[in-house]
Amino acid sequence: MNFINELDFARQLDQNDPLRAYQDRFHIPQRNGQRLRYFCGNSLGLQPKSVRAAVDHELAVWQNLAVEGWFEQDEVVRNQPWLTIHERSKPALAHIVGALETEVCAMNNLTINMHLLLTSFYRPAGQRTKILTIGGDFPSDMYAFETHLRARGLNPDEVLIEVFPQPGHDTWQPADLLTAIDQYADTLALVLFSGVHYYTGQVFDMAAIARAAHNAGALVGFDLAHGVGNVLLQLHQWQVDFAYWCSYKYLNAGPGGVSGIFVHERHHADSATLPRLAGWWGYDQPQRFAMTKGFMPMPGADGWQVSTPTVLAMATHDAAVQITAEAGMNNLRQKSERLTGYLYYLLNDLVHIITPSDPAQRGCQLSLLLPEQGRQVFDQLTAAGIIGDWREPDCIRLAPAPLYTSFEDVWQLGHTLRDILARRR
Numbered sequence: 001m002n003f004i005n006e007l008d009f010a011r012q013l014d015q016n017d018p019l020r021a022y023q024d025r026f027h028i029p030q031r032n033g034q035r036l037r038y039f040c041g042n043s044l045g046l047q048p049k050s051v052r053a054a055v056d057h058e059l060a061v062w063q064n065l066a067v068e069g070w071f072e073q074d075e076v077v078r079n080q081p082w083l084t085i086h087e088r089s090k091p092a093l094a095h096i097v098g099a100l101e102t103e104v105c106a107m108n109n110l111t112i113n114m115h116l117l118l119t120s121f122y123r124p125a126g127q128r129t130k131i132l133t134i135g136g137d138f139p140s141d142m143y144a145f146e147t148h149l150r151a152r153g154l155n156p157d158e159v160l161i162e163v164f165p166q167p168g169h170d171t172w173q174p175a176d177l178l179t180a181i182d183q184y185a186d187t188l189a190l191v192l193f194s195g196v197h198y199y200t201g202q203v204f205d206m207a208a209i210a211r212a213a214h215n216a217g218a219l220v221g222f223d224l225a226h227g228v229g230n231v232l233l234q235l236h237q238w239q240v241d242f243a244y245w246c247s248y249k250y251l252n253a254g255p256g257g258v259s260g261i262f263v264h265e266r267h268h269a270d271s272a273t274l275p276r277l278a279g280w281w282g283y284d285q286p287q288r289f290a291m292t293k294g295f296m297p298m299p300g301a302d303g304w305q306v307s308t309p310t311v312l313a314m315a316t317h318d319a320a321v322q323i324t325a326e327a328g329m330n331n332l333r334q335k336s337e338r339l340t341g342y343l344y345y346l347l348n349d350l351v352h353i354i355t356p357s358d359p360a361q362r363g364c365q366l367s368l369l370l371p372e373q374g375r376q377v378f379d380q381l382t383a384a385g386i387i388g389d390w391r392e393p394d395c396i397r398l399a400p401a402p403l404y405t406s407f408e409d410v411w412q413l414g415h416t417l418r419d420i421l422a423r424r425r
């Protein structure tokens with residue numbers, strides 16, 4: 001599409017936007033009565049208006065039914081009782097990540113789930129002991145690797161192969177990871193890293209990486225914190241072995257919202273023999289309350305549940321993911337490519353953008369490098385009512401999330417940044 005740097009043009013795009021009504025389903029933050037322009041959905045998505053009623057509802061069930069809430073359907077909404085609350089979000093999650101409903105389950109938080117799934121799917125044997133990952137992944141993932149491996153008596157420096165971008169490049173070339181997988185093929189047990197990189201916004205070719213990992217004889221998993229609700233995923237079809245994500249970024253489920261996992265169907269049959277760190281909530285449900293010795297997992301992804309679910313967090317999660325599923329990932333992605341494409345067009349001649357220019361290699365987010373006075377520029381943007389996110393030492397991340405960002409918001413951002421930079425020169 002040919003973009004034009006004019007407010008009227010942006011407003012025209014908004015008028016033709018089939019998703020524009022979704023903005024009204026969210027609380028847009030305000031300062032001094034002024035609506036802010038929010039580009040931070042990659043860190044914390046906005047609050048859907050529907051979550052308050054969802055939380056109120058569970059509070060009412062607790063108030064009126066108390067312990068019976070675990071087993072009884074409430075009379076008003078006829079939601080599943082809390083015992084099967086994890087089933088409410090399955091249709092939405094399955095749509096969002098491209099999976100069967102038995103392959104997904106909302107549970108725990110992201111880094112916890114990474115440890116749980118590493119326990120099951122990192123199984124070094126003989127020559128195959130290595131984990132291939134990217135250098136400079138999100139810190140929590142690095143700490144999880146480091147401590148997980150040490151806890152299992154292994155040396156992270158010997159196990160982890162970190163692939164960095166080639167010298168002089170901000171991001172990875174599509175072949176970088178495939179070549180590395182090939183190179184270490186005989187010693188790989190697992191390939192695991194973020195499908196969408198938190199810092200640069202780069203989207204990896206997960207289908208190709210999964211194929212290469214399997215050809216090498218390794219398993220493959222993805223951290224989808226920045227992928228879920230942002231880019232099109234087909235985890236089942238891509239044959240990814242497992243994945244996990246958080247729900248508070250592009251899924252808008254609230255600060256610290258419930259995480260989700262994916263475990264491919266092919267691992268369900270031998271589920272009972274996989275190593276795992278289990279708890280009673282993953283125990284085969286019909287027999288859970290027999291409270292007998294000897295762990296028997298629930299079928300599918302549900303068997304990785306550990307503890308009693310946090311009902312209030314599940315309520316916000318379920319209400320939020322419904323919105324993404326209802327809008328539909330294809331529609332969201334279509335708008336997102338256009339929104340971020342417009343932002344790229346408006347900023348490309350102003351600043352150094354490290355996010356790939358190829359739309360297939362990026363999601364919502366653009367990452368700008370401002371080596372000089374970046375922090376001041378960022379503070380001026382904030383003062384002008386534009387909310388982005390600052391990463392030391394010199395990076396501004398901006399993510400127009402398609403559910404609640406307008407083309408006018410994007411135009412205003414471009415216009416304001418142009419102004420700020422012009423005045424600094």
Ligand SMILES: *Cc1c(COP(=O)(O)O)cnc(C)c1O
Pocket residue numbers: 109110111112138140141194198223225226246
């Ligand atoms: C946001 C994010 C996390 C956060 O993990 P929590 O356990 O939810 O705190 C982890 N990894 C990546 C890649 C992230 O982007």
